[in-house]
Amino acid sequence: MGDIEVVRLRAGNGGIVREGSAHIAIRVSLSFEEAVLSAKDSEAEITFDPETSNPHFSFIEDDGKRHEVWFLDGVTAFNEIHAADAYRPAGYAVWRLGSEDPTIWSVLQQNYGVQAPGALHRIGMSEDIDFEGEGELLRVGDAPAEGARTFEVDGDTGQIVDEKYSAVPTPFVIQRSGDLPGKIALTFDDGPSPYTSQVLDRLQRYEAKATFFVIGRLAQAQPELLQRIETAGHTLGNHTYDHRSLRGLTEEAFDQAVEETQVVLGEHTSKCLRPPYGSTDAHTVAYAAKLGYALVLWTVDPRDWRRPGAAVIARHVVTHAAPGAIVVLHDGGGDRSQTVAALEIILRQLTAQGYHFAALCQEGGHG
Ligand SMILES: [Zn+2]
Numbered sequence: 001m002g003d004i005e006v007v008r009l010r011a012g013n014g015g016i017v018r019e020g021s022a023h024i025a026i027r028v029s030l031s032f033e034e035a036v037l038s039a040k041d042s043e044a045e046i047t048f049d050p051e052t053s054n055p056h057f058s059f060i061e062d063d064g065k066r067h068e069v070w071f072l073d074g075v076t077a078f079n080e081i082h083a084a085d086a087y088r089p090a091g092y093a094v095w096r097l098g099s100e101d102p103t104i105w106s107v108l109q110q111n112y113g114v115q116a117p118g119a120l121h122r123i124g125m126s127e128d129i130d131f132e133g134e135g136e137l138l139r140v141g142d143a144p145a146e147g148a149r150t151f152e153v154d155g156d157t158g159q160i161v162d163e164k165y166s167a168v169p170t171p172f173v174i175q176r177s178g179d180l181p182g183k184i185a186l187t188f189d190d191g192p193s194p195y196t197s198q199v200l201d202r203l204q205r206y207e208a209k210a211t212f213f214v215i216g217r218l219a220q221a222q223p224e225l226l227q228r229i230e231t232a233g234h235t236l237g238n239h240t241y242d243h244r245s246l247r248g249l250t251e252e253a254f255d256q257a258v259e260e261t262q263v264v265l266g267e268h269t270s271k272c273l274r275p276p277y278g279s280t281d282a283h284t285v286a287y288a289a290k291l292g293y294a295l296v297l298w299t300v301d302p303r304d305w306r307r308p309g310a311a312v313i314a315r316h317v318v319t320h321a322a323p324g325a326i327v328v329l330h331d332g333g334g335d336r337s338q339t340v341a342a343l344e345i346i347l348r349q350l351t352a353q354g355y356h357f358a359a360l361c362q363e364g365g366h367g
Helices: 032-041 074-087 102-106 196-205 223-231 251-268 282-290 310-320 337-352
Strands: 008-010 047-049 054-060 066-072 093-095 129-133 137-142 147-153 160-167 172-177 183-189 210-214 235-238 269-273 294-296 326-330
Touching: 032 054, 032 066, 047 160, 054 074, 074 102, 074 160, 137 282, 172 282, 183 196, 183 337, 196 210, 196 223, 196 337, 210 269, 223 235, 223 251, 235 251, 251 269, 251 282, 282 294, 310 326, 310 337, 326 337
Parallel strands: 008 093, 129 172, 183 210, 183 326, 210 235, 235 269, 269 294
Antiparallel strands: 047 054, 054 066, 137 172, 137 294, 147 160
16 A cells, blocks of 8 residues: 555445545445445345455346445445554544444544454444325334444454445334325314314314314313314314423433323324424434324414414415315414414315315324
8 A cells, every 4th residue: 555645434335446545535425324225125235345345236226227336334444444554644534424334433533453343243223214205194114223244354454354234224214194185184283272162163164174283281171172172073183291392302201291191182082193393303203103193294384373463374374275285273372363363264265265174183084
């Protein structure tokens, strides 16, 4: 090996790295995770090419296109650093952060000349979410799983001369659904409140069904109202006990926030959860799935809680209405007279346009 000016470690695939090259400049088009997932999806075997000391796989796509993928991982990073150790480099730059094989961190910041670390065997899972499908109902398809590899070290040089992936790390797979052909889903959050009855009256007049995501703490004191919502054919959904953001909660705190409302709703409850503020992350979706809940977001938000005027609220909903739309409105959390007035306009105008209004998350029906 000649003089090294720069050693750049790039995780990701997209180029061929030649043996002995001190400058490693490759086109990064996929992250490490995307690369190994595409190997998994195409059922291609990842092999270690002894010529280039690079992991590699190839597959033929449905359209007949052949893909040759060469990528860098924790093993190639180790080999590069191990080879460079003789030159005692002051440091390394990792580019692009977030696209690397997470095991790369086990080979950085080590003493010169150390052996290949055992930590290269386990490839941690990512926090990324892989969404499949369309719609605002989120359910967990696959939970994340760690990857694993074995490798072989040359006793003389200390270089890794072979590696095998026995499993590739997989992210959360979240399936989206929620298509309501020809129908619109009106949803009401943050109730029940004194405005809930007024909302129910208007829905009844237009034979519209809706979904009420109630706050457990408020619902507790109003069993008759819950009964009325259910008897009218609407759905009762869970909006947590005290409207706390579910993001970043421990699983225990999450379960408590959801299950306390479930207890209040009893047999009336659907298995749909609307996260307060719409804030979700991979953990939120996974914890919800464990409790049997789908998360329901929305597609149309007139921000009625800001009280911009009934006409403004109604106009926003009417102009954004489309088959399958999920509209978020609020029947609680403050003075909702504008929302009630807007609802009258929304129901009248959209009914005239031929729309029907459906409840979400009903047995044998949607979701
Ligand atoms: Zn809310």
